[in-house]
Amino acid sequence: MTHPDASTQLPQTPVRIDAWLWAVRIFKTRGLASDEVKAGHVRLNDAHPKPSQKVKPGDVVKVRYPGWERTFVVKKTLAKRVGASVAVTCYEDISEPKPAYLSSGVMPRRERGSGRPTKDERRALNRLRGYEKE
Numbered sequence: 730m731t732h733p734d735a736s737t738q739l740p741q742t743p744v745r746i747d748a749w750l751w752a753v754r755i756f757k758t759r760g761l762a763s764d765e766v767k768a769g770h771v772r773l774n775d776a777h778p779k780p781s782q783k784v785k786p787g788d789v790v791k792v793r794y795p796g797w798e799r800t801f802v803v804k805k806t807l808a809k810r811v812g813a814s815v816a817v818t819c820y821e822d823i824s825e826p827k828p829a830y831l832s833s834g835v836m837p838r839r840e841r842g843s844g845r846p847t848k849d850e851r852r853a854l855n856r857l858r859g860y861e862k863e
Contacts, residue, residue, distance in 0.1 A: 743783030744806040746773055746790070752807035753816040755792060755799075765792070790820075796831050799824040 744752070747763040750771070756762035763780040765771055772791040773782060784790065788803045805819040839846065846854065855861045 747780040
């Protein structure tokens, strides 16, 4: 009987980038991974790939999220989705830590039914968000 992890012991064959992103659980669905690659939010070795482009061990994959970017070095290639504990062994995450403003709590919201913000309130919100100077 073979070991359940025997498939990762085989020589590494190149795998489609959308399938790899889905298999190592960077994206929830393969369709979403494919859409993100097509939209240009994923870079492979500093180039914009097509979803069918192959990844191999040693490649650098960058995934852009709103406000930050994650960088992964491919260690193993997978074509099928695996558990989270196995998935993290297939890449090395060398990205910067998530910015504090993205991990902080949610932005305060206006109470429902209070109407639209006045011009003064809107300008104060824009200053708070950093959209305009004081």
